[in-house]
Amino acid sequence: MASPVNPPRGMRDFLPADKARREHALGIIRGVYRSHGFDEIETPVVEEHGRLHSGLGGDNEKLSFSILKRGIKPEVLDAAAAAGDPEQLADLGLRFDLTVPLARYYATHRAELPPVFRAIQIAPVWRAERPQKGRYRQFVQADIDIIGEAGVLAEVELITATSQALAELGLSGCVIRVNDRRILFGLLSEIGLDAEHHNRALITIDKLDKIGVDGVTAELAETDPAAAEKLRGVLEGVGPALAAGIPVSRESIEAVLPALAENDGIENLATLGSALQGGLPEGVEIHFDPTLVRGMGYYTGTIFEIAHPGSGSSVGGGGRYDGMIGRFLGRNVPAVGFSIGFERVVDLIAIDDNAGPEAVVLVTDADTPLDELMAIKRDLVAQGKRVRIEKRQKNMKTLLARVAAEGFTAFANVSTGTDSGSLNWRELAD
Structure with missing residues (x-):
């Protein structure tokens, strides 16, 4: 007996009903983003290997899939094996996110784009993840980015559009957690940690939800025990306020971080919170979280993540990455982006399988003239219906149950001499 032929580990096939649900959800996201003035673009699924491994992608670079050069000679293969460096055999790689390709895209086409460019990217990406629930090796990201706007307006637009998309998908109970990298660096300086250790410390703080305050303190103590104990005090002190939800306002932020009152990041978040006051849809809240880090090293200012009680991980996130595009252009260009974790979101929402045109x-019958059958179908399609032709079977109950499960709502028998006006429609049971 032949073994099952499954897709590669960490990747999935989608049956028609699943694909239809996913496309319906993506249609909602696209529609909301376009209504907010964003334009959709498309980039290749591969980028140059050196670009994907230039330090812009953080830890995700370690999870990238590389593509071998064509025509590699055996002696080159042997040399790479002996050196223990197979990456020297690659010249391309599959994209691991949509932000690095966007930066390259903007650098390529900046003369053809407006001064402030609002981009939509909805496409698959690939990472060599250890497959588990909510983590796949191929998955869809739904991104919006604003390039060329240095002010808080960009963050406000991104959060407003994303929160509306979540609401129209029917995903209630979302909390958008926000922070600013400048606050994090200010906090690390305040506890006396040398600047050379800041990036490593952020990686440690980013593990807070997994290893707890004791774990973070122990790991940081390997570098600076005194700073680690001061950080413990900060984390334990903000714990109760975090649990209750900290409003994004100057007063609330300074109340939990009084030593950072002059930090530019607090001014930035205070402006953001004021602009969003009363502007988020029902079911979406925004809170300040001084422990939010975001693992990508390219973030330079505001960072944000979407939390939902139905998911053990974030269902979206992003932030400001003003330095990335400068790596391609030689000058910095302000940029900020927000990504919906589509695979996690689509598992949390209920989608009306009957949404869209009537099906x-x-x-x-086997002897129905083909020209008559197709004339009926053309007429119904012209009326805006989705039409499926099925041949009559002995077991009609099985046939009707199948098409009902696929989202069709009514059926009619067609025989010789029937036209679209004489069809006798009968509803399909759910």
């Missing part, structure tokens, strides 16, 4: 089935 009907024509059950035809």
Whole structure:
């Protein structure tokens, strides 16, 4: 007996009903983003290997899939094996996110784009993840980015559009957690940690939800025990306020971080919170979280993540990355982006399987003239219906149950001499 032929580990096939649900959800996201003035673009699924491994992608670079050069000679293969460096054999790689390709895209096409460019990217990306629930090796990201706007307006637009998309998907109970990298660096300086250790310390703080305050303190103590104990005091002190939800306002932020009152990041978040006051849809809240880090090293200012009680991980996130595009252009260009974790979101929402055009089935006899059958189908399609032709079977109950499960709502029998006006429609049971 042949073994099952499954897709590669960490990747999935989608049956028609699943694909339809996903496309319906993506259609909602696209529609909301376009209504907010964003334009959709497309980039290749591969980028140059050196670009994907230039330090812009943080830890995700370690999870990238590389593509071998064509025509590699055996002696080159042997040399790479002996050196223990197979990456020297690659010249391309599959994209691991949509931000690095966007930066390259902007650098390539900046003369053809407006001064402030609002981009939509919805596409698959690939990472060599250890497959588990919510983590796949191929998955879809739904991103919006604003390039060329240095002010808080960009963050406000991104959060407003994303929160509306979540609401229209029916995903209630979302909390958008926000922070600013400048606050994090200011906090590390305040506890006396040398600047050379800041980036490593942020990686440690980013593990807070996994290893707890004791784990963070122990790991940082390997570098600076005194600073680690001061950080413990900060984390334990903000714990109760975090649990209750800290409003994004100057007063609330300074109340939990009084030593950082002059930090530019607090001014930035205070402006953001004021602009969003009363502007988020029902079911979406925004809170300040001084422990939010975001693992990508390219963030330079505001950072944000979407939390939802139905998911053990974030269902979206992003932030400001003003330095990335400068790596391609030689000058910095302000940029900020927000990504919805589509795979996690689509598992949390209930989608009306009957959304879209009315779906009907024509059950035809074997001897029905083909020209008559197709005339009926053309007429129904012209009326805006989705039409499926099925041949009559002995076991009609099985056929009708199948098409009902696929989202069709009515059927009619077609025989010789039938036209679209004489069809006798019968509803399909759910």
